[in-house]
Amino acid sequence: MSDIIQKVKNLSIGFKSKKGEEILILKNISTKIKKGETVGIVGESGSGKSTLALAMMGYVKHGLYTIGGECEFNSSNLLNMKSKDLEKIRGRKIAMIPQNAGQALTPNLKIGYQIDEALQLHSDLSEKEREKKISELLNKVRLPSPETIALRYPHELSGGQQQRVAVAMALAGTPDLLLLDEPTTGLDVTTQAHVLELLNFIAKDTGTSMVYVSHDLGAIAQVSDRIIVMYSGEIVLEGPSRDILKRPIHPYTHGLLKSIPKLSLAGLPESMPGSQPQPGIIQSGCSFFDRCNFSEDKCKNTSPQLEFLKELNTSVRCFNYEKLLNESQVNQNVNKIKNNSNDKEILNLSEVSISYAKQKLLDQIFNRISDDNPTVQDININIKKGETIALVGESGSGKSTILKSIAGLLKTKDGLIRFDENRNLSSDLKERNPNDLRIIQLIFQNPDESLNPNHTVEEIIAQPLKLYFGLKGEELNKNIIDLLQKVRLGEFYMSRYPRQLSGGEKQRVAVARAFAAKPDIILCDEVTSALDVSVQAAVLNLLQQLKEDFGTTYIFVSHDLAVVRAISDRVAVLYQGRLCEVGPSNDVYKFPSHPYTEVLLGAVLEPDPDIKPKLVAEDIVEEKPPEKGCSFQGRCSRIVGDICKKDIPPWQLTDSGNAIRCHIPIKELQKEQL
Amino acid sequence: MKINSIYKEEKKSAFQKVSEVIITMASRPSGFIGLSILVFHIILAFVSPYIAPYDFKAINPTLMLQAPSAEYWFGTDDLGRDVFTRTILGGRTALTITFFGSLIALLWGGLLGIFCGLVGGKIDDIVMRIVDAFLSIPWILAMLLIVSLLGTSTEVLIPALGFFYGKGIVRVARAATHDVIAKDFIVSARARGHSNFSIIWNEIIPNVRDAILVEGAMRWSWMLLGFSSLSFLGFGVSPPTPDWGLMISNARGLMSFAYWAVIAPIVGLSSLIIGINLTADAFAKALGIDRSTKAPV
Numbered sequence: 001m002s003d004i005i006q007k008v009k010n011l012s013i014g015f016k017s018k019k020g021e022e023i024l025i026l027k028n029i030s031t032k033i034k035k036g037e038t039v040g041i042v043g044e045s046g047s048g049k050s051t052l053a054l055a056m057m058g059y060v061k062h063g064l065y066t067i068g069g070e071c072e073f074n075s076s077n078l079l080n081m082k083s084k085d086l087e088k089i090r091g092r093k094i095a096m097i098p099q100n101a102g103q104a105l106t107p108n109l110k111i112g113y114q115i116d117e118a119l120q121l122h123s124d125l126s127e128k129e130r131e132k133k134i135s136e137l138l139n140k141v142r143l144p145s146p147e148t149i150a151l152r153y154p155h156e157l158s159g160g161q162q163q164r165v166a167v168a169m170a171l172a173g174t175p176d177l178l179l180l181d182e183p184t185t186g187l188d189v190t191t192q193a194h195v196l197e198l199l200n201f202i203a204k205d206t207g208t209s210m211v212y213v214s215h216d217l218g219a220i221a222q223v224s225d226r227i228i229v230m231y232s233g234e235i236v237l238e239g240p241s242r243d244i245l246k247r248p249i250h251p252y253t254h255g256l257l258k259s260i261p262k263l264s265l266a267g268l269p270e271s272m273p274g275s276q277p278q279p280g281i282i283q284s285g286c287s288f289f290d291r292c293n294f295s296e297d298k299c300k301n302t303s304p305q306l307e308f309l310k311e312l313n314t315s316v317r318c319f320n321y322e323k324l325l326n327e328s329q330v331n332q333n334v335n336k337i338k339n340n341s342n343d344k345e346i347l348n349l350s351e352v353s354i355s356y357a358k359q360k361l362l363d364q365i366f367n368r369i370s371d372d373n374p375t376v377q378d379i380n381i382n383i384k385k386g387e388t389i390a391l392v393g394e395s396g397s398g399k400s401t402i403l404k405s406i407a408g409l410l411k412t413k414d415g416l417i418r419f420d421e422n423r424n425l426s427s428d429l430k431e432r433n434p435n436d437l438r439i440i441q442l443i444f445q446n447p448d449e450s451l452n453p454n455h456t457v458e459e460i461i462a463q464p465l466k467l468y469f470g471l472k473g474e475e476l477n478k479n480i481i482d483l484l485q486k487v488r489l490g491e492f493y494m495s496r497y498p499r500q501l502s503g504g505e506k507q508r509v510a511v512a513r514a515f516a517a518k519p520d521i522i523l524c525d526e527v528t529s530a531l532d533v534s535v536q537a538a539v540l541n542l543l544q545q546l547k548e549d550f551g552t553t554y555i556f557v558s559h560d561l562a563v564v565r566a567i568s569d570r571v572a573v574l575y576q577g578r579l580c581e582v583g584p585s586n587d588v589y590k591f592p593s594h595p596y597t598e599v600l601l602g603a604v605l606e607p608d609p610d611i612k613p614k615l616v617a618e619d620i621v622e623e624k625p626p627e628k629g630c631s632f633q634g635r636c637s638r639i640v641g642d643i644c645k646k647d648i649p650p651w652q653l654t655d656s657g658n659a660i661r662c663h664i665p666i667k668e669l670q671k672e673q674l
Numbered sequence: 675m676k677i678n679s680i681y682k683e684e685k686k687s688a689f690q691k692v693s694e695v696i697i698t699m700a701s702r703p704s705g706f707i708g709l710s711i712l713v714f715h716i717i718l719a720f721v722s723p724y725i726a727p728y729d730f731k732a733i734n735p736t737l738m739l740q741a742p743s744a745e746y747w748f749g750t751d752d753l754g755r756d757v758f759t760r761t762i763l764g765g766r767t768a769l770t771i772t773f774f775g776s777l778i779a780l781l782w783g784g785l786l787g788i789f790c791g792l793v794g795g796k797i798d799d800i801v802m803r804i805v806d807a808f809l810s811i812p813w814i815l816a817m818l819l820i821v822s823l824l825g826t827s828t829e830v831l832i833p834a835l836g837f838f839y840g841k842g843i844v845r846v847a848r849a850a851t852h853d854v855i856a857k858d859f860i861v862s863a864r865a866r867g868h869s870n871f872s873i874i875w876n877e878i879i880p881n882v883r884d885a886i887l888v889e890g891a892m893r894w895s896w897m898l899l900g901f902s903s904l905s906f907l908g909f910g911v912s913p914p915t916p917d918w919g920l921m922i923s924n925a926r927g928l929m930s931f932a933y934w935a936v937i938a939p940i941v942g943l944s945s946l947i948i949g950i951n952l953t954a955d956a957f958a959k960a961l962g963i964d965r966s967t968k969a970p971v
Contacts, residue, residue, distance in 0.1 A: 407865045429864065437867035450858035454880035463876070464866055517866070 005176055005209050006033040006056055011069035011079075013051055013060060014279075023279050025051050025064060027233045030306075033177065038203050038210040040224030040241065042217055044276050044532040045503070047230040053179050053213045055079065057094045058086050073177070092122040095170035099182040101162035105154040111138075111165050112150030115172055122173030137168040140205075142198060160191035164198065171202070178210045184219055188394040189559060193603040193613040196222045215533060217260060218605030221245055222613070229253050232276055232287040235306060239314030242609050249314065249321040251294045258333075259537035261566035263604055266586060267334030268566050271538035275502040286318075291534075294320045334566070335541070344385045345421050346553050347406070347521060352379040352415030354401050354577075373627050374413050376401050376577035378648075385520075388547065388554040390568035390585070392561060392600070398577030399557045403523045406555065407442050408432050420520075438468045441514040445526035447506035451498040457484070457509050458494040464516040483512040486549075487542060504535035508542065515546060524556045528563055540567055561604050565589055573597050575632050576625035583658030593660050593669040596632045630663065640664055698960040699953070705960070708952025715946045719766045728756040730763050731914040739932045749934035751925055760916035761938040765946060767911050768918060771831050772897040778836025779843055779897070780890035786840075787847025787886075788878055791855055792870060798848075805844050813838045814903065821909045831910070835901060839893045846889045850882035884961040891954035895947045902943055918943040 008031050014024040026048045033039055033056075043049040054061060055071050058078030070077040073089065081089075090096075098104040106114060112134055119130045138146030141164040154162055163183060170178055180199070184192040200223055203210055214220050220227060220241075227244045229237040229252065237250035248254045255272040262269075274291040286292070286299045298319055306317045318324075355374035376398040383389050391399040404410035406417060408429040417425045425436055441464075444450035451460055461480045465471045471479055481491050487508040498506055507527065514522050524543070528536040544567060547554060558564050564571060564585070571588045573581040573596060581594040592598045595616075602614035616637055625631050629645040636644065640663050649663045654670070662669060699705040734754035742749040748757035790798040817834060824830045854860065855878070863873050904910035905919025913920060918939035925935035 409861065409865055429867065432867070434867055437865070440865075442862060442865050444858040444862065446858065450862055452859045452877055452880065455876075463863070463868075467866060467868060513862075 003035045004032050005035050005073070006211075007072040008032070008052070008056065009070050009072065011052070011055060011071060012067040013048075013055060013064050014067050015064050022067065024067070025233055025279055026055070028069070029235055030069075031228060031235065031238065033209055033211060035176075035209055036203075036207045037226060038212060038224045040220035040227045041211060041213045041230060042215065042220050042227060043230035044215060044534060046232075046276060046279065048233040049213045049215075049230050050181055052230070053181055053211055056177070056211060057090055057096060057179055091118065091175070092173040093175055094177045094179065095173055095175040097163075097166050097170050097178065097180045097183045100186055101166035101183075102154065102159060104166055105162060107154055109153075110150065111152055111154065111157070115150070115165070115169050118169045118172035133172075137171055138165075140171065140202070141165070141168045143168075158191075159187050160195060163187065163191075163195055167195075167198065167202070171206070171208075174206070175208060178208050180210060180212045182214050183212075185214065185216065189561065189605075190394065190599060190603040190615075192219065193222075193605065193615055196605070197613075197615060199223055216605070217245070217256065217533070217607035221607045221609050222605055233279065234287060234317060235315070236288065236317045237315070238306075239312065239316075243312060243314060245607055245609055247325075249312075249324045250316050250318050251292045251320070251324065252288050254324055255291070255293065256534055257607060259534055260607055261537070261540075261562040262606060263562050263565055263589065263601065264606075265334050266565055266589070267336040268541050268544055269334050269537050271541050272534040273538070275504055275535055276532070278502075294318075294323055296320065335544075342385055345382055346385040346419065347381075347383040347555075348416075348418040348421075349379050349381045349383075349402075349406070350416050350418070352402070352405065352417065353377040353413045354398070354405055354410060355413045356401075371413060373625060374577070375625070376405075377625070379415070379579060381572060381579075381582065383521075383553060383555065385553055386547070386551050387569045388556055388567055389570045389572060390556040390558060390564040391572050391574055392558060392564050393574035394559065394600075396576070397574040399574055400525055401577070402574075403442070403525055403555065403557055406521075407440055407523055408437070434468065438464075438517045439520045440523065441517050441519040441521075442523045442525065443507075443510050443514050443527050446530040447503065447510045448498070448530070450510050451506060453498055455497070456494065457489075457496050457498075457501075460498075460509060461512050461516055464513060468517055479516070483516055486515065486546065487512045502535075503531050504539060507531060507535075507539050511539070511542065511546070515550070515552075518550075519552065521553045521555065524554055524558075526558055527556075529558065529560060536563070543567065561600060562606075573600070578625065578631035579661060580632060581658065581660050583654070583660075584656065587654070587656045587658045591658075591670055593654070593658065593666070594632075594662055595636050595638045595664075599635070599637075630661075638664060695957070695960045699956040702956055702959070704952050705956025708949050708954075708956055711945055711949030712953050715765055715769065715949060718762055719769050722762040722766065726759045726763060728759045730755065730759050730916045732756075739928065739935070741932075742934050748938040749932070751921070751935045752928060752932070757921075757935055757938050760921060761918075761942050764916040764918040764921055764939055765942055767915060768898055768901050768905075768943075769946070771828060772835065772894055772901050774832045775835035775897050775901075776839065776890055776894040778833060779840035779893055780886065781840075782836070783840030783843025784847045784882075784886045784890075785874075787844040787849075788851045788874055788882060789870075790844070791848040791851025792874060792878065802844075802848070805841050808838075808841050813900065817900075817904060818907070818909055821904070826909060826912055831901070831904075835897055839897050839900070843886065843889050843893060847882060847886050850885040851878055854878060854881045888954060888958040888961065891950065891957055895950035895954065898943075898947055898950065 008029055011026055011029040012024055013026040014022055017023050029052060041049045041052060051061065051064065058071065058081055060066055066079050071079050073094065078086065078089070115134050115137060116130055119125060119133055125133060134150055135146040138149055143149045143161060143164050157165065184195050187195060196219060199210070202208065212220060212223050224241045226239065227241050228235055229244065229250065231252050237244060237248065237253050244253060245257070248257055259269050259272050272291055277287060285301050286303050289295050289299050292299065296319065304317050304319050306315050308315045353374045354376040355371035357371040379402060381389070391402060393399050401410065405412050405427045408425070408427055410427065412427040417427060419425050419439065426432055458480055461483055462476055465476055465479050480494060484491060484493055489505065489508055501509065528539055531539060540563065543554070546552065556564065556568055568585045571583065571585045572579060573588070573594060575596050580596045581588060588597060589601065592601045599616045602616050605613055626633055629647060630649050633639060633644045643663050649661045652660050652662065652666045654660065654666055660666065660669065700709055732755060737750045737754035739752055740746055740750040746756050746758065748761060751757055786801065790801050817838065820834045821830065860873065860877055863877050901910055902919035905917045906923040908923065910919055911917040921939040922936055925932065929936050
């Protein structure tokens with residue numbers, strides 16, 4: 001068949017452990033990629049999806065080796081080809097777009113030069129033609145004024161623009177197959193939506209086949225015609241995109257779709273128990289057995305084979321897929337979160353502004369900060385006891401900066417942070433007493449970085465207990481076990497090191513450490529974004545449970561609007577360090593009134609082929625907040641006039657208690673929505 | 675369900691950890707050779723006073739410059755002393771002085787480097803510029819100055835060598851600290867309100883320890899060479915104590931006709947340095963630090 005461009009046959013890739021055991025990363029994978037088709041490969045970290053994509057261009061990562069099988073491209077096996085022959089195929093026939101374009105582009109060469117290099121390698125055009133082609137390529141990826149972009153260095157471009165340049169470079173060789181490894185993962189929501197839309201356009205325009213690797217079902221849903229779901233190095237489900245997202249007939253995919261928070265549903269989704277087995281753990285039977293809700297005794301001992309169902313055009317690796325066939329839709333059950341906040345104010349930020357500007361000598365002497373246009377300005381938030389307030393915005397919106405100041409890690413320029421209605425907290429760590437430090441605890445984004453790799457779980461959790469309560473011996477031990485049980489970890493975890501835990505377990509330990517201090521407020525900085533989707537829901541549920549048990553207040557920072565929707569009572573939307581909208585999350589999500597909120601919500605990707613992102617505003621990135629007027633003036637599609645550029649918009653209150661900062665009258669803002 | 679042992683490791687005692695590192699080191703040929711040479715030298719340094727066949731300071735004019743024979747394995751020197759006896763005794767002083775010297779270097783260099791890396795700012799700037807200034811002084815001139823002012827006793831040599839070889843460790847320790855300082859677990863400890871001392875002791879040292887130890891092991895071999903150079907110049911060990919540097923210096927004029935008097939101490943010195951070097955490299959590899967990509971500062 002000529003319309004098949006890449007054929008993977010019985011591919012197994014693995015490595016040798018220190019003890020000489022063969023450990024498989026990919027287990028007997030077979031699949032085909034047709035001409036002009038976009039295939040999404042989805043799976044958790046460690047499922048082997050990147051290894052499979054790399055093998056498709058004949059590359060096996062250092063330390064891994066091919067155990068068996070082949071990757072056939074144009075009827076020649078890439079995996080035993082000489083590197084000279086591979087050079088002719090890579091870039092020219094198969095191109096790759098990496099996850100982080102900022103790192104993939106050479107920092108000291110101009111964009112134009114780098115694309116030219118790719119053209120020289122992969123085409124026979126003359127210099128004049130190449131020049132024209134560069135403009136053409138940059139135009140194709142919709143970069144504004146290609147001539148000037150070509151003369152810039154990579155660091156002068158934003159993340160989204162860098163990713164576009166990477167796409168342009170990949171297209172330079174007019175490849176038949178494009179491999180994309182998490183190409184939008186590091187980007188902001190709005191940028192991500194734009195890049196995906198561009199990729200869709202290119203796929204249609206050039207007829208290139210694409211293999212899109214991602215952990216994000218939302219992104220996959222927007223681009224792919226067919227989806228391959230991987231689990232523990234195996235294909236567990238493969239079929240047309242729509243069928244898989246609407247009627248997943250493998251329990252893993254089914255559970256996964258159930259556990260992803262959605263914009264349309266407030267409340268926490270059901271979580272999937274357990275985590276993916278690490279490579280090298282040899283199980284008899286199905287690899288998903290431990291986490292499966294549909295398993296039988298048979299699944300424990302015999303591993304199911306990938307079965308092709310002709311009528312559905314789908315392959316599935318499960319004995320019991322028929323049970324799922326009858327369930328027509330994924331019925332997502334959510335646990336509505338209880339809002340147990342009372343009216344007592346616990347933290348109040350008034351007129352807070354924070355500046356990163358370098359202080360001048362005179363200011364240093366007088367110990368003051370002078371900056372007319374600080375990074376974060378005019379933050380007034382009133383946080384009630386027991387509520388979860390979320391700060392949302394794109395990167396650079398100042399949400400983490402505000403958290404740092406609350407934690408005392410970053411000095412504010414102006415403004416007051418008041419705890420419990422009467423106690424002023426200094427933003428300088430040194431001026432806080434131990435009790436002030438105890439009441440506010442942080443949970444970080446990446447548990448790999450927030451847990452000391454050389455400490456055992458016991459030592460990690462013991463730290464706050466020793467520091468704040470001076471616990472010792474038996475009592476300390478008892479408290480640690482108690483905390484571990486609260487985060488659903490067993491006592492035997494005490495002697496483990498972070499590297500021996502899975503991502504979700506690590507984050508649980510970090511949660512336990514935060515709760516060890518018996519804090520009143522916990523600052524959660526993107527706590528779920530480093531976790532796998534199937535684990536994310538479990539951690540969110542745990543946080544909610546702990547909050548209900550202890551009456552803790554959460555300040556939750558996230559760029560993932562669906563997660564925020566699931567867990568928060570109130571939302572504050574930030575742009576360029578200025579508040580745009582503050583209100584109850586139901587209200588903000590139902591009627592996104594501020595133009596920026598509208599843009600943000602419109603760009604959210606849902607794992608549903610029927611819900612397309614709305615691209616309202618451009619995805620340009622502003623580096624500095626405007627000096628005068630509304631912070632969102634640079635990107636707003638609904639500018640009223642000069643007033644937006646001159647005056648800071650006033651706060652307007654809606655009936656439901658939603659505060660919006662915009663010059664457009666509330667009634668008009670809401671009308672647009674309906 | 676059968677679980678492979680690789681992901682199942684329980685907490686190990688310090689002894690288990692050390693023995694595991696040593697086993698890993700010895701599993702590579704270069705590490706094995708290095709370790710054997712080093713262990714051989716250390717054992718020799720301990721037992722040599724008991725096994726030496728002759729008195730190291732017994733001068734015998736009738737036996738001047740004898741070629742190696744069954745009686746005098748490595749021959750005799752220009753004063754008729756047995757070269758074998760003096761060679762096996764010759765490493766003791768050097769090994770002891772440099773061992774303690776490098777311990778001192780490790781201690782002050784490591785702690786100062788970590789401290790500078792942690793506090794940063796002005797203090798870091800000032801201390802590092804002073805360290806740079808010291809780095810620019812040729813160490814041998816400075817050592818000569820110290821030794822001629824204060825004498826060549828062990829109490830002078832150990833701290834002086836320790837000081838001069840610790841400067842480089844400051845840089846390494848500071849760089850290693852910078853690698854971990856930005857990590858969230860340090861931020862987290864700060865936000866909890868731990869003292870600087872507690873942060874250094876609990877959070878930083880466990881993470882930079884390996885890098886500093888490897889650097890210290892490397893410094894040891896350099897210091898050994900430096901110390902022997904001092905002896906060679908006559909500023910190290912005073913005669914008649916046997917010492918390789920001194921022996922090479924004494925016999926170098928006779929090299930053309932009594933090569934044995936020079937060869938034996940040279941072999942002793944260079945084998946020890948090679949041994950320490952190979953061991954330090956294997957140590958680094960066993961700990962997962964690649965020295966080949968990081969040039970010593």
